[in-house]
Each structure stands twice: as structure tokens, then as C-alpha cells.
Amino acid sequence: MSSLHRLSFWMMLICAMFACGHVVAQETPKRIYIANDDHTDFMWTADADTYANVFVEMLDHHLRLAEETKNNPAPYRNRFNADGSYWMWNYEHRKSDAEFAKLIQAIKDGTISVPLNPLVSCYGGQPTEAVLRGLYYAGRIERKHDLRFELATAMENQTLPLGLASLFAGSGAKYSWRGVCGCATKLPKEQLAKRDREIYWYTGHDGQRILMKWYSLVGSIGGYWEAGYPSAAINWVDSDPGFLKRYIDPQSNDPYKAIGVFGFGGDDLARKTGITPPPTVPGVPGLQKVISSPYCDHFYIIAEQESNASRQVIVSNEADFFHDFESHYGQTLDSHCVTYGNEWDLYSASMSETSARVRRAVEKLRAAELLSTLVSLKYPDFMRRHESARDRAFIDLGLFWEHNWTADGPISRQQRASWQEQVASNIEYYVNSVYGEAIIRLGGMIPRPDGAKRFFVLNPLGWPRTDYADFAYNGSANVHVIDLASGNEVPFQLVKLSGAPHLRILASEVPSAGYKVFEIATGPGRQSSLTDAAAKMHNNVLDNGKIKLTIAKDGAIQSLIDLASGREFVAEIDGLLVNDFAANSNDGEPIKVENVGPVSVTIRARSEAGLAHTTSITVYRDSKRIDIRNELTENFSNVRHWAFGFSIDNPQVHTEEVGTVNLNRLKSAGGDYADTHARYDYLTLNHFADISGDGFGVTLSNTDLAFAKLGRSTLTTLDTTTPQIQVLAGGQVDGSSLGIRGQNGASYFLQRFALQPHDGYDQAQAMKFSLEHQNPFVTGEIISKGGDQYTEKEFSLLTVSNPNVVLWALKPSESGITDGIVARVWNQSMQAAATTIAVDGGVSGVQRVTHIETPIEDIEPVADAAELSIHPHRLETFLLHLKSSP
Numbered sequence: 001m002s003s004l005h006r007l008s009f010w011m012m013l014i015c016a017m018f019a020c021g022h023v024v025a026q027e028t029p030k031r032i033y034i035a036n037d038d039h040t041d042f043m044w045t046a047d048a049d050t051y052a053n054v055f056v057e058m059l060d061h062h063l064r065l066a067e068e069t070k071n072n073p074a075p076y077r078n079r080f081n082a083d084g085s086y087w088m089w090n091y092e093h094r095k096s097d098a099e100f101a102k103l104i105q106a107i108k109d110g111t112i113s114v115p116l117n118p119l120v121s122c123y124g125g126q127p128t129e130a131v132l133r134g135l136y137y138a139g140r141i142e143r144k145h146d147l148r149f150e151l152a153t154a155m156e157n158q159t160l161p162l163g164l165a166s167l168f169a170g171s172g173a174k175y176s177w178r179g180v181c182g183c184a185t186k187l188p189k190e191q192l193a194k195r196d197r198e199i200y201w202y203t204g205h206d207g208q209r210i211l212m213k214w215y216s217l218v219g220s221i222g223g224y225w226e227a228g229y230p231s232a233a234i235n236w237v238d239s240d241p242g243f244l245k246r247y248i249d250p251q252s253n254d255p256y257k258a259i260g261v262f263g264f265g266g267d268d269l270a271r272k273t274g275i276t277p278p279p280t281v282p283g284v285p286g287l288q289k290v291i292s293s294p295y296c297d298h299f300y301i302i303a304e305q306e307s308n309a310s311r312q313v314i315v316s317n318e319a320d321f322f323h324d325f326e327s328h329y330g331q332t333l334d335s336h337c338v339t340y341g342n343e344w345d346l347y348s349a350s351m352s353e354t355s356a357r358v359r360r361a362v363e364k365l366r367a368a369e370l371l372s373t374l375v376s377l378k379y380p381d382f383m384r385r386h387e388s389a390r391d392r393a394f395i396d397l398g399l400f401w402e403h404n405w406t407a408d409g410p411i412s413r414q415q416r417a418s419w420q421e422q423v424a425s426n427i428e429y430y431v432n433s434v435y436g437e438a439i440i441r442l443g444g445m446i447p448r449p450d451g452a453k454r455f456f457v458l459n460p461l462g463w464p465r466t467d468y469a470d471f472a473y474n475g476s477a478n479v480h481v482i483d484l485a486s487g488n489e490v491p492f493q494l495v496k497l498s499g500a501p502h503l504r505i506l507a508s509e510v511p512s513a514g515y516k517v518f519e520i521a522t523g524p525g526r527q528s529s530l531t532d533a534a535a536k537m538h539n540n541v542l543d544n545g546k547i548k549l550t551i552a553k554d555g556a557i558q559s560l561i562d563l564a565s566g567r568e569f570v571a572e573i574d575g576l577l578v579n580d581f582a583a584n585s586n587d588g589e590p591i592k593v594e595n596v597g598p599v600s601v602t603i604r605a606r607s608e609a610g611l612a613h614t615t616s617i618t619v620y621r622d623s624k625r626i627d628i629r630n631e632l633t634e635n636f637s638n639v640r641h642w643a644f645g646f647s648i649d650n651p652q653v654h655t656e657e658v659g660t661v662n663l664n665r666l667k668s669a670g671g672d673y674a675d676t677h678a679r680y681d682y683l684t685l686n687h688f689a690d691i692s693g694d695g696f697g698v699t700l701s702n703t704d705l706a707f708a709k710l711g712r713s714t715l716t717t718l719d720t721t722t723p724q725i726q727v728l729a730g731g732q733v734d735g736s737s738l739g740i741r742g743q744n745g746a747s748y749f750l751q752r753f754a755l756q757p758h759d760g761y762d763q764a765q766a767m768k769f770s771l772e773h774q775n776p777f778v779t780g781e782i783i784s785k786g787g788d789q790y791t792e793k794e795f796s797l798l799t800v801s802n803p804n805v806v807l808w809a810l811k812p813s814e815s816g817i818t819d820g821i822v823a824r825v826w827n828q829s830m831q832a833a834a835t836t837i838a839v840d841g842g843v844s845g846v847q848r849v850t851h852i853e854t855p856i857e858d859i860e861p862v863a864d865a866a867e868l869s870i871h872p873h874r875l876e877t878f879l880l881h882l883k884s885s886p
Contacts, residue, residue: 029309030257031324032234033316036299037081038265039155039224042119042402043416044409055087056094059103059112066111069300075307075314076300080112081262083153084119085138089395104145113317114138115151116173116852118398123154124161124345124684125355125706126401127362128659128875129809131164132851134398135171137391139852140814142172148854150174150319152210156181156224157403158192159679162339162672163659166204170659170875172850175322176202177262178214179224184406184738185343186715191677192217198247199256199325201335205660205672206827206874209335211322213260216246225263230302233261238311251332258328260321264299338667338674339657342682343734346707347405350739351417352730353749356704357424358400361431363703367460367778368431369811370513371438374797376817378445378789380886383812386434393430396423406738417744439780445789446517448782453520454484458778459510461771462800462807462825466508468599468620469777470495473503473520480525481505484517484793491530491621493597506599506621507777513810514796517782534621535601537593542603544619547757549626553588554607555615556580562624562757569698569757573645573711573724579617579628579753580643581729582610611636625756627773632729632749637742639731641709642751643724644700650693651723653710654761656686656770659875661763661828664710665720673718680718682707682728688770689725692761700725701754701770727753764804764828771806795840802835804828805870813879814853820845820881822853827870837866837878845881853879 038058042051062080069078082088088107092100106112116138123131138149152173154160158180168176182192195216202212215222220233221243227233237243237259244255303313314320348355376382383390400423407413448454457469473494481492481503491506503520510516535544542549543563550559557578560569575583588607595602595618602618612634618627630642653664664683665671673680685708689700702708711722729751732739743749754773758765798821800807809824820843827833842864848856859866864883870876 028257030238030259030311032238032311032313033258033260033321033324034227034230034234034299034303034313035081035260035262035316035318035321036079036227036264037083037262037318039263040083040119041404041409042399043411043419044404045411047411047415048419052090052094055082055090059087059091062112063102063106066106072300075312076304077111077315078300079110079315079317081318082112082114083155084117085114085141085149086118086395086399088114088141089118089137104147108147110317110320113151113319114149115153116149116168116171117152117154118395120153120155120403121398121401122157122345122348122403122405123164123401123658124159124342125348126658127359127686128163128167128656129365130358130362130397131167131658132171133394135852136394136814137398139171139850139854142852142854143815148172150322152176153178155179155403157344158182158185158187159340159343159345161658161684162337162662163204163657165202165210166206166208166875167659167851169204169208169210170851170877172852172854173210175211175319176213177260177318178212179222179226179263180217181224182217184408184734186679186734187343187677192222195222195246195677197334197336198243199333201333203335203337204873205337206871208874211326211330211333215243218243221261223263225266227261227264228266230261230264230299231306234306234313237261249329249332250334256325256329258321258324260316260318260325262316262318337672339662339672340674340677341679342684342707343679344403344406345401345684346682346733347407347739348401349707349728349730350405350732350741351420351744351746352705353743353746354420354424355706356750358397358427359704359706361427362397363774364431364435366775366809367458368435368438369809370460370797371442371458371778372434373810373812373817373821374790375438375441375445376812377886379441380817382438382441383817386430389430389433393427396426399423400427407740408737413740417740439778440783442790443780443782444784445787446782447787447792448785450785454517454782455520455779456515456517456782457507457510458515458780459512460775460778462512462798462810463768463803464509464511465772466506466510467772467777468504469507469779470497470502470504471779472500474501475520476522478524479520479522482519482521483508484519489525489530490518491598493595493599495595495597504597504599510777511794511796512800513798513807514794516794517792530598532598533596533601534598535619537601537603540591542601542617542619544601544621544623546622546624547619547626549617549619551591551603551605551617552577552585553591553605554581554585554609555588555605555613555617555630556585557617558585560626560755560757565696567696567757569646569648571645571647571723573643573722576643576645576724578644578646578755579615579630580645581613581630581640584609610640625754625769625773628753628755630751632751633747635743635745635747636730637732639733640729641726642729642753643726645724646691646698648691648693648697648723651691651721652693652761653689653691653720653725654763654766655683655689655708656767657684658686660873664718666718669720679715680713681715682709682733685727687774688766690761690766691723691725693723695760697758697761699756699758699766699769701773702727703752703774705729705751764806767806767828797840798823799838800825800835801838802833805833805835808875818885820879820885822849822877822879824851824875824877825870826875827873830872832872833870835868835870837868837880839865839880839882842883843880844883847879847881849877849879851875851877853877855879
């Protein structure tokens with residue numbers, strides 16, 4: 001990232017290139033595609049507005065050059081490649097409709113290329129749905145202008161998650177190219193310079209794939225600006241023995257004759273704007289033309305100069321290279337299905353609470369979108385007032401994890417941190433505004449008798465479930481609560497949440513993607529047994545008849561016994577237990593019992609061990625689930641963890657990464673981690689980690705954090721034998737020079753988990769458990785006696801028949817509710833899954849669409865429902881046209 005690193009890259013490249021031998025003529029000319037694109041280090045060299053202006057200026061410049069060179073032979077016409085759809089976003093928002101239409105035409109005819117991704121991002125720390133929402137702007141442009149974006153990229157960071165292949169391919173991408181920096185990295189330079197393949201099918205567990213060009217890093221080749229010195233780069237890829245030995249067709253044993261050399265602009269904003277030309281390098285043909293142009297307008301000249309009888313050099317829009325390569329070699333190319341772990345991804349943990357806020361907003365989007373769907377079905381204009389905030393929030397989800405979390409450029413760390421805070425606030429604003437308004441509107445759509453006190457309990461997940469529900473309530477305790485669907489009284493208690501009084505009930509069998517209605521009636525009711533406490537607490541031992549916990553003064557769990565089997569699950573490892581922040585378990589205030597009742601019992605521990613923190617642990621009636629709420633109330637600047645050590649032999653640890661669930665072992669040992677070129681110290685931890693062995697295990701649900709260390713893993717070793725997970729609470733993992741220092745001054749961090757012991761590992765159950773923990777029931781008061789749009793007692797909008805197929809998202813179509821609703825489902829099993837998606841009122845049509853809602857194929861409904869077959873491990877998205885469209 002630094003100027004010193006960039007200079008060393010150029011020197012390495014030039015030395016390597018001029019040491020090469022002469023070009024050997026080929027019977028069939030090689031096709032060398034040189035792509036002029038600009039690498040955006042957003043908020044690294046300048047502020048956001050400066051970058052936005054440069055995007056517009058550069059696109060205008062290259063559109064002018066395209067017009068000037070339109071009569072040149074095809075290989076020598078000007079082309080330009082933006083490295084993110086955010087270029088297009090800014091052009092649309094800053095230019096006239098006619099000017100934007102001209103850009104769209106240039107994209108259609110291949111003069112300008114734009115990828116699906118908004119900017120260059122680090123994907124390892126992102127929730128799966130955040131990745132997809134960041135691509136939604138490109139999807140809207142696709143449908144509106146009848147075009148398709150074939151490229152998606154993840155650039156410069158040295159590592160790459162496995163599941164991104166599935167998410168990109170499922171969103172419509174076919175191709176990707178990757179260049180790394182080789183700077184700010186712990187990976188050995190000799191590894192980066194010797195990849196075992198230069199081009200391959202980047203493939204997910206679900207079989208979806210994209211064609212990936214990822215060259216070994218030698219000089220700038222394999223970097224993110226391979227064509228920084230295009231003439232020298234062309235000669236190098238045409239003649240270097242090492243490159244040609246790796247870049248080979250396994251069938252013919254000959255070097256591939258289609259070669260791509262992409263990327264010019266690098267990090268330097270001066271090179272984009274012409275503010276300060278970079279220094280010349282004597283002796284490189286054509287270099288003076290390169291540096292004298294502020295807009296890099298030289299590629300069409302160099303392509304003509306460097307073409308000869310043995311090679312045709314082509315100014316590329318990147319997709320043309322992939323079309324050529326795939327048509328000639330795609331059938332024999334090998335596949336690669338591994339994860340490389342995390343590197344720059346980890347730096348988002350340097351603002352742990354801000355990053356957690358975004359993760360919470362993404363999770364809350366499930367409930368907000370179900371609510372907005374229900375309201376929109378009766379009031380179709382509901383989303384119109386939220387569209388602008390939605391579009392901004394989705395593009396911001398594509399920006400929040402932008403790769404310059406390194407924060408080591410000319411822009412101050414404080415300026416970068418402030419920008420991250422603003423982006424997080426934009427995302428929260430949209431989700432909270434839809435959620436809040438829709439709760440009130442739904443409360444006015446369900447009938448109630450005059451004078452009755454009723455509330456709905458909404459289940460945002462795609463299967464019926466029983467769980468607690470909290471309703472804001474400041475009334476009498478002399479009441480009972482009735483489930484209107486069954487007519488039965490339900491367990492309830494009065495609790496205080498963040499100081500506000502609530503009524504907590506046990507809500508049973510709340511329908512899939514639907515609600516139940518409960519009534520608060522005066523008087524004690526008739527079922528006195530419902531007043532029994534859900535658990536008993538004695539001498540720091542909490543027992544609910546299913547599990548027994550022993551809790552230390554600092555909130556660590558010293559013992560967890562499954563009472564049915566008598567099995568102890570806690571193990572002390574390196575002095576740490578379960579939910580352990582520091583090895584001082586008996587350092588703290590006396591444990592307090594609070595919120596005791598027939599639904600749940602909560603204990604509260606306060607300690608200074610490690611850092612000042614409060615831990616609340618809640619257990620529920622007849623349940624093995626343990627909810628943990630940790631609140632750190634002190635700033636910190638070093639790297640901190642929550643440890644979870646388990647008494648499990650031969651552990652296998654599965655985690656939800658990004659768009660996939662991985663077995664965290666090396667590929668050579670039957671797992672999903674690359675044997676080389678990877679970092680092993682921190683894996684991605686999205687919704688869950690599950691540690692199992694010998695027929696039993698524990699699922700750990702993770703709400704707020706993004707990364708975890710397995711046992712004693714290091715940068716170079718993945719520990720698969722120590723049955724411990726250390727969740728990263730925050731910090732600058734790679735030292736004080738990378739990331740935001742001191743958590744940007746934050747002194748409050750909410751970090752929540754849940755545990756559940758179980759028998760053998762079941763991926764679908766692990767995912768469902770974590771989703772239930774992280775998506776509590778939503779409650780709202782039924783506010784109008786005149787509401788008649790929905791049924792009085794219970795309602796289910798959508799059901800999914802196969803228990804292994806998890807409803808992932810349910811929302812109004814981006815085109816509007818009159819076009820239908822979008823259901824995204826994820827097959828959590830290793831086999832293809834037949835499933836029926838049924839919607840209240842039936843469907844008139846079904847379309848398989850990309851994850852960004854662009855149509856793929858029509859599917860004929862069966863009995864007014866969607867009959868589907870979902871590939872193993874695959875996330876699929878469908879547009880359901882409703883029979884009774886609003």
C-alpha cells in the first residue's frame with residue numbers, strides 16, 4: 001500500500017522483464033489482452049467526494065477517447081474498466097439522464113466494463129446477505145437497461161473466502177480476476193510468487209463456479225496493476241519461462257495462447273487526476289506516454305505497437321479475454337474449492353462495535369423485510385417512501401468492508417473511522433425506519449374487539465417455532481395471557497430490559513413467516529402451575545431440569561452438564577473455560593439473579609477481569625439453550641477474545657463462512673482450508689460454529705462478531721486437535737500500523753452468544769438454532785379495532801416443506817410488491833433437496849432469479865405452489881408471482 005512498496009514492485013517487475021529472453025514466434029499468434037482499469041483505494045488517498053468526482057471525470061475521459069478511436073481496428077479501440085459499480089452509481093447521480101444513457105450504451109457495446117461489486121472489498125468479515133445486498137445496485141441496472149454484468153472481483157487482499165465463488169456465481173457473475181498486493185501481509189513472498197495454478201474454475205461447495213485469473217505475484221504480474229508498464233508486461237508474459245511453465249494447457253502441455261494482463265492505475269490518485277505525474281523510468285519503451293497522460297489514454301497505442309506476427313495485442317474490456325479463454329480451454333480447466341482464510345478482512349475488528357452494528361442491521365433486515373412484505377401486500381405504496389434509503393443502505397453494505405481498513409494511507413485514521421461510522425448509520429437508518437413503521441402499520445391491520453389488550457408475535461423465520469417473546473408493557477401484574485389460536489393460557493413473567501418494563505411470554509408454534517395473536521386479560525387466570533420458575537439457582541449453579549450450569553463470578557461457565565446424558569461439556573484449556581475473557585474466573589462481584597419467572601431465569605455477573613464487563617446468562621423452560629450477553633464497558637487497544645473450551649475428543653469444527661459452511665481442516669486432511677497460500681490464525685465466524693466429536697457436540701451461535709481462532713492456531717498452522725474456539729472480541733490483529741487504533745475511542749461493546757449441547761452434528765439444526773437465537777420474535781400492539789386486512793388469531797405467509805431448506809430472506813420484489821415476493825432459500829444438506837414453497841393465496845408464476853433478482857428461468861407452479869429441487873449446499877433465489885396480486 002505504501003509508496004515504498006509500490007516502488008519495490010516496479011523495480012522487481014522491470015528487472016524481471018528485461019532479464020527475459022526474446023519472443024519466440026508461434027504458428028498461431030497469441031492473443032494478449034491488456035486491460036486498462038483503475039484500482040480504487042477508496043478513502044485511502046483522498047476523501048469520498050474527491051473519489052466520486054474522479055470516477056465521473058475518468059469515465060467521461062474514456063468515453064471521449066472511445067469516440068475518437070471508434071474507427072480504429074477492433075483491437076486498438078479505447079476501452080476502460082471500472083473496478084466497481086460505485087463508479088456507475090456516482091455517474092448516474094451526478095450526470096444527466098442523457099449522459100448516463102450514453103454510459104449504459106458504452107457498457108452494452110463493451111467499451112466500458114463494470115463489475116457487480118461496488119468497490120474493492122474484503123469479504124471474509126461479511127455476513128452472507130451483506131455481500132448480496134452490496135450487489136443489488138448492479139441488479140437494478142441490469143433489469144432496467146436489459147444488460148448483464150459478467151465480472152465480479154475481490155482484489156489486493158492476499159486471502160479469499162471459499163463461499164464467495166457461490167455468491168458471485170449465484171448473482172450472475174461468470175468471471176473474476178484477482179491481483180494481490182504482497183504488502184501488509186504475513187504470507188511469505190515466495191508463496192505468493194509460486195501459485196500452483198494461474199487460472200482455474202473457482203468453485204463453491206454447491207458446484208457453482210466462476211472462471212478465475214489469479215497469477216503468481218512476480219513484480220507486478222499477479223498484482224492489482226499488472227499492466228502498470230504495459231509494454232514490459234506484454235513482453236514478460238509472452239516470454240518468461242516460469243510463467244509459461246505454469247500457464248499451461250494440461251491436455252496439450254502447451255502454454256495457453258490467450259493471456260490477460262489487467263490493471264493500470266494502482267493506488268496513486270495523482271495518476272488518476274494528473275495532479276503530480278509519477279517519476280519516469282528510463283529505458284522502458286512507451287513509458288513517457290504512460291506517465292504524461294493523467295487519464296491513462298495510451299493502451300490503444302501500445303496494443304498496436306506491440307502486436308507482431310507472433311502475437312496480437314488487444315485492448316481489453318476483461319470479459320473478452322474470459323470469453324476467448326473459456327471457449328478454447330474451459331472444458332479442460334481444473335476446479336479449485338478451498339478457503340484461504342482472512343488477512344485484511346480482520347482489520348474491521350479494529351472498530352469492533354461499529355462493525356457489530358452493521359451485522360445487527362443485516363440480521364434485523366429479515367424481520368424488517370417480512371414486516372414490509374405483509375404491509376405492502378395490503379398497502380402497495382408502503383416501500384416507495386423508503387426506496388431512496390434502501391438503495392443507499394444496500395450500496396453502503398458494499399462499501400462498509402472496502403479493503404482500505406488497513407487505514408495506512410494519507411487519509412487520517414480518524415477521517416476513515418468517521419466515514420465508517422456514517423456508512424453504518426446509513427444502513428441502520430434504513431432498517432430501523434422500515435422495521436418501526438411496519439410494526440405500527442401491521443398492528444392496525446389485525447382485528448381486535450373494542451377494549452381488548454392484544455399484541456402479535458411475529459416469526460421472521462421459515463419454520464414454526466416456540467420461543468420467548470418480549471412485549472413492551474407497563475401495566476398490572478395481575479393478568480394472564482391467552483394464545484388466541486389455541487385458547488390456552490401461556491407462561492409469562494414481567495422483566496426489565498435495558499431498564500424498560502416488558503411482558504415476556506412463552507409463545508408456542510408461531511407459524512412460519514407469520515404471526516400469532518395473544519391477549520392480556522385481567523385477573524390471575526386458572527393455571528397456577530405457570531408461575532413456577534423456569535430454573536433454580538443455588539450457590540452459582542443454575543438448573544432448569546435439562547442442563548445444569550456452574551457460573552463463575554466473572555461470567556465464565558465453569559461447568560455445563562447435559563442432565564439427560566450426564567455429560568460434562570466444559571474443559572479448561574490454557575486456563576480458560578467457556579465464555580471466558582480472562583483467567584481470573586473468581587474475580588468479580590457476587591452473582592445476581594434477575595428476571596426470574598416461568599419462561600426464563602437470568603443471572604448477572606459483573607467483573608473487572610480482563611476488562612470491565614457484565615455478563616448476563618439466561619436459560620429457558622424445558623430448553624437446552626443458553627443465551628449469553630456480554631457487555632464490555634471499557635476501551636481497549638490490544639487483541640481480545642472470548643474463549644470457549646469444550647470436553648470433546650477428536651473435534652470437528654464447522655463454521656458458516658461467507659456463503660458456505662466449512663469443515664475447518666486442511667484440504668489434504670479432508671477439510672476446506674488450502675494447504676498453502678492461506679492464513680490460519682482467524683477463520684470467519686458468521687452465524688455459528690459447531691464443535692462435535694464421537695457422536696455429540698455443542699453449537700455456538702454468534703450474533704455480533706466476525707472471526708474466531710481455533711485452539712492454538714497460528715498464522716501458519718491450523719490447530720484441529722484442541723477443542724477450543726476463541727472468538728475475536730476486537731483489536732488490531734496485525735499491529736498498530738494496520739486498522740483503527742484504540743477502537744476509535746469506543747468504550748461499550750455488546751457481544752452475544754448462545755450455546756446448545758446436542759448429539760451428532762446436524763448442519764441444518766446448527767443453522768436453525770443460531771438463526772432462532774439471532775432473530776427473536778417481533779412483537780407489536782394491535783392498535784385498531786377496525787383492522788380487517790389479516791386474520792385475528794394467526795397467519796402464515798409462506799412455508800417451506802423440506803426441513804433442510806432454510807428460508808434465508810423474504811422480501812418484496814425490488815420492482816415492487818405488485819411483481820411479487822422474493823424468497824431466498826439455502827439447502828443445508830449434502831444432497832439435492834426437493835421442496836415446496838407455498839404462499840398464502842397461492843402463486844400464479846415462479847421465476848428462478850439471480851441473488852440480485854435478475855430473471856434466469858420460468859418454473860411452472862404445481863397446485864398454486866413452487867415445486868423446486870435445490871442443489872446440495874446451494875443458496876437459491878426465486879420470484880413468486882402472487883395469484884391475488886395487490
